[in-house]
Amino acid sequence: MSSYNESLETTLIVTSTRGHSEIKTGAVNVPIYLSSTFHQESFDDFGPYDYSRSGNPTREALEKTIAELEGGTRGLAFASGIAAISSAFMLLSSGDHIVITKDVYGGTFRFVTEVLPRFGIEHTFADFTNIEAITNAIQPNTKLIYIETPSNPCLGITDIAAVVELAKSSDCLTFLDNTFMTPIYQRPLDLGVDIVLHSATKFLSGHSDIIAGLAVTKEEDLGNRLAFIQNSFGAILGAQDSFSLIQGIKTLSVRFEKSAQSAQKVANYLNGHNLVEKVFFPGLSTHPGYETHNKQSSSAGAVLSFRLPNKSIAKAFIENVKIPVFAVSLGGVESILSYPAQMSHAAMPKAEREKRGITDGLLRFSVGLENVDDLIADFAQALEVASKQNQKVGI
């Protein structure tokens, strides 16, 4: 980095255009190095790259970029968010125990509950909006506290600094899934977290075109251990997708800022609508995590959830809304409406879902780059139709 303190927006561009190894032509975009292997000039003095699973210049440009953005020492790019997450869990050993937020992403829930126990790694879920509940879940063999804040899909907020303090006093590592905030709005490593994880499929790439994951470690030693697992497990991101992700990251700040502003307006609108039972968004002062979130993040982000009275109203709303796509995923330039009960959390048993507030009327909304007044008008007409159908059902 330069001697002065660059802002994150500058780092997004400068690292991804000037930080890569393309010194020969001065191209402002990193070349896509489609090469599995690399010729060695000297018989006994090998160059920096030998085989692309272990290291590829395009992927390395991306890894350097995310490490700088998160303020870490080592960035690593994986084939998906869940590949980054599961590879990070591979730092643990048989007999270890994890304390993990009960509001965790569905795929992470599946890995922790169905795969890790077969390798002798156990877990306890806790309410991560409550530091006492986390403290009570710690056992003598707890080696990791796993945070997701804001959480998916009910936007629960965890006090990052408080968990880090608890982890340090209990000799545990902390991992944090930063997908919903990105380093533009939340920098967990600055608060003492050991590894930040991302589904870069979402806001970081931003165009719903690739599946990708990233991990960044605070300490070099942990970075080397995770790089060893990346190479051993082999779930690396390919060079073409690494290039796409670098291009996406360049526009992250403008995309995310616009989407976050729109999300606040949509949340305010839904909050005042009589058919909407509850809005989950950390930008609303009524949100229980409002103050904690503001302390550790600089924006409420661009994802919100809201609860309609039941499944048939949610269905009518989805069938009548015209602008957003109805799909899994989030963080794209297009607004995305999802139905967590049958999408992101389909892997979770119904009883577990409902305990987490993921009821049959819950919808999640990821705000894209459309005009916000158009989005609100579209929601207004769809809620109107849904409410009329509800009255008919009521008769």
Ligand SMILES: *Cc1c(COP(=O)(O)O)cnc(C)c1O
């Ligand atoms: C999507 C998502 C993941 C999983 O990432 P993939 O890229 O789909 O593998 C993990 N955590 C959160 C919060 C997500 O939204």
